[in-house]
Amino acid sequence: MAEDSCLNMLSVDLAGIKMKTPVMTASGTFGFGMEYSDFVDINKIGAVVVKGTTLTPRSGNSGVRIAETPAGMLNSIGLENPGVEEFLNHTLPSLADYDVPVIVNIAGNTVEEYGELAKRLEVKGVAALELNISCPNVKQGGIAFGTNCDSAASVVKMVKNNTSLPVIVKLSPNVTDIVEMAKAVEAAGADAIAMINTLLGMAINIHTWQPVLGNVVGGLSGPAVKPVAVRMVWQVANAVKLPIIGMGGIMTAEDAVEFILAGATAVAVGTANFVNPYATMEIADGIKDYLAKKGLSHVSQLVGQVKVGEK
Amino acid sequence: MSKMLVQAPIVEQEMIANQVNKLTIYAPELANQAAPGQFIHLRVADGYYPLLRRPLSISSVDKQLGTVSTIYRIIGQGTARLATLKQDDIIDCMGPLGKGFNLECKTPLLVGGGMGLAPLVFLAQRLCPRPIEILMGGRSEQEMFWTSIYNQICKEVHITTDDGSVGQRGFTVDVLPALLESGIYDMIYACGPRPMLERIAMIAKTFAIPCQVSLEEHMACGVGACLSCTCAGKDNKRKKVCTDGPVFWAGEVF
Numbered sequence: 001m002a003e004d005s006c007l008n009m010l011s012v013d014l015a016g017i018k019m020k021t022p023v024m025t026a027s028g029t030f031g032f033g034m035e036y037s038d039f040v041d042i043n044k045i046g047a048v049v050v051k052g053t054t055l056t057p058r059s060g061n062s063g064v065r066i067a068e069t070p071a072g073m074l075n076s077i078g079l080e081n082p083g084v085e086e087f088l089n090h091t092l093p094s095l096a097d098y099d100v101p102v103i104v105n106i107a108g109n110t111v112e113e114y115g116e117l118a119k120r121l122e123v124k125g126v127a128a129l130e131l132n133i134s135c136p137n138v139k140q141g142g143i144a145f146g147t148n149c150d151s152a153a154s155v156v157k158m159v160k161n162n163t164s165l166p167v168i169v170k171l172s173p174n175v176t177d178i179v180e181m182a183k184a185v186e187a188a189g190a191d192a193i194a195m196i197n198t199l200l201g202m203a204i205n206i207h208t209w210q211p212v213l214g215n216v217v218g219g220l221s222g223p224a225v226k227p228v229a230v231r232m233v234w235q236v237a238n239a240v241k242l243p244i245i246g247m248g249g250i251m252t253a254e255d256a257v258e259f260i261l262a263g264a265t266a267v268a269v270g271t272a273n274f275v276n277p278y279a280t281m282e283i284a285d286g287i288k289d290y291l292a293k294k295g296l297s298h299v300s301q302l303v304g305q306v307k308v309g310e311k
Numbered sequence: 312m313s314k315m316l317v318q319a320p321i322v323e324q325e326m327i328a329n330q331v332n333k334l335t336i337y338a339p340e341l342a343n344q345a346a347p348g349q350f351i352h353l354r355v356a357d358g359y360y361p362l363l364r365r366p367l368s369i370s371s372v373d374k375q376l377g378t379v380s381t382i383y384r385i386i387g388q389g390t391a392r393l394a395t396l397k398q399d400d401i402i403d404c405m406g407p408l409g410k411g412f413n414l415e416c417k418t419p420l421l422v423g424g425g426m427g428l429a430p431l432v433f434l435a436q437r438l439c440p441r442p443i444e445i446l447m448g449g450r451s452e453q454e455m456f457w458t459s460i461y462n463q464i465c466k467e468v469h470i471t472t473d474d475g476s477v478g479q480r481g482f483t484v485d486v487l488p489a490l491l492e493s494g495i496y497d498m499i500y501a502c503g504p505r506p507m508l509e510r511i512a513m514i515a516k517t518f519a520i521p522c523q524v525s526l527e528e529h530m531a532c533g534v535g536a537c538l539s540c541t542c543a544g545k546d547n548k549r550k551k552v553c554t555d556g557p558v559f560w561a562g563e564v565f
Contacts, residue, residue, distance in 0.1 A: 028537070028538075029532075029536060029537060030536055031532075031534075031535055031536035031537075031538075035532070035534045035535045035536040035554075036534060036536060038313045038314040038315070038534075039314070039316060039534075051538070059543065059549055060538065060541065060549075064529055065529065065538075065539045065540075066363075066529050066530075066531050066537075066539040067529075068361055068362060068363050068389075070359075070360050071359040071360050071362060072359075072362060073362060073363060073531065075531075075537070075539065077537070077538050077539065080538045080541060080549060082549075222359070222362055223359045223362070224359075251359070271362070271531075273532065273536065274363060274364065274531040274532045274533075274536075274537060275354065275362060275363065275364065276354075277316060277405065277534070278316070
């Protein structure tokens with residue numbers, strides 16, 4: 001099969017973001033894009049979603065920030081980042097050489113800060129914004145906006161009023177009903193949904209009787225969370241019209257296909273990058289092989305095709 | 312110099328002390344590029360537990376044979392799994408990662424505590440034929456298996472143990488000032504527990520001797536992406552232990 005048609009099988013237009021493949025990077029796991037450039041052809045990634053960016057630099061949480069758990073990991077980085085100014089002056093220019101959509105994950109302490117970030121980031125080279133209203137590791141902002149429908153909606157409205165870029169909202173699984181959150185951000189004008197962020201967890205060192213993480217609790221990611229994520233994507237896909245970026249423990253192409261069948265238009269790879277730096281590439285190739293084996297011509301033919309209640 | 316990922320055959324898995332192994336892999340390109348102070352990042356299981364890679368310092372390379380060795384203590388599930396691998400097994404290895412030691416010196420003093428002595432072997436190899444002295448500390452004689460390794464490379468080996476079973480009783484930092492009084496060293500290279508490194512940095516500053524420290528941190532990606540391993544720099548900027556380090560000038564971090 002010619003290279004072009006292979007790529008065409010995977011091309012995705014997600015809320016106006018034109019991607020060569022449905023395989024994106026998950027924010028916080030791929031740095032600011034260049035860190036994996038020795039291993040990954042950045043041009044072949046669907047989209048690079050950079051580390052959560054805030055108005056001013058943040059040093060993150062102190063103490064131990066990661067803990068390995070069965071088939072997963074906990075992190076409590078705490079949104080360490082050099083701030084939007086540094087991003088605009090140094091990071092974004094370094095990504096300009098690549099033909100890849102750059103999506104900036106933003107987090108604010110207040111609704112106004114989200115608006116300010118949106119305004120500052122409406123520049124050439126930024127393809128979309130991803131609203132981080134689901135970081136479990138910071139006290140203010142982050143998840144405080146992501147567990148209440150009204151606050152989530154007000155963040156979305158504020159950002160939409162300050163940008164013409166597509167706005168993706170990253171949802172937290174740490175809520176009673178994620179479908180209600182999805183409906184709320186859809187009604188507020190969001191263009192797409194990314195889900196799920198990490199599940200709040202904890203690990204204890206039984207020798208010292210202390211929490212493993214300096215921040216006591218942290219976000220669980222990796223294969224351990226995949227079934228929860230697939231379930232939530234399926235529920236939300238049945239309730240909203242917005243395209244969904246599915247993520248949560250995707251390690252292989254088979255995992256990615258599961259999310260797409262559940263209703264995701266695209267997928268994001270996170271923890272897998274740490275285990276296998278080629279993961280994004282291999283997953284895209286694997287989806288292509290899967291489509292060929294199933295006799296399908298385009299990845300969109302899989303979206304939401306899970307047969308529930310059929311034999 | 313670029314980072315690589317190789318599927319490396321294991322040449323040897325040797326127990327060199329109680330719960331301490333030396334793993335040697337065949338990775339010629341990696342061996343050619345590796346510099347002292349850098350590390351390799353090993354995937355110890357094919358499945359999902361343990362999930363994350365294990366960062367281990369490079370303790371020696373042999374460019375002729377194309378091999379890279381690491382000396383590691385079996386302390387958790389990852390290293391226990393690693394220790395089960397045998398000759399001819401294949402291991403998934405990223406490297407060489409991180410920033411290594413600056414080798415510009417004439418009369419270096421190496422200071423290592425516990426498993427911090429592992430990367431200093433490679434450093435000592437590369438510093439040869441300069442006259443190298445090492446000050447090494449451990450809990451007891453049993454932990455001082457390093458002596459036989461360093462005796463071959465170093466002009467002089469100074470030892471401290473917590474229990475006094477060999478060498479001077481106490482810590483490396485207790486002995487360090489007296490050694491520095493001689494005024495012969497023009498560089499200190501240190502690796503070991505953080506509190507030890509902090510003390511060494513202070514002492515080196517007092518004696519106005521340049522000092523490099525190699526830090527250890529919990530890591531996930533090893534390439535600067537996840538920010539698990541960052542620490543505060545003296546310039547108020549965050550430092551990534553995996554890519555800005557693991558070797559730093561003492562003044563950058565202490």
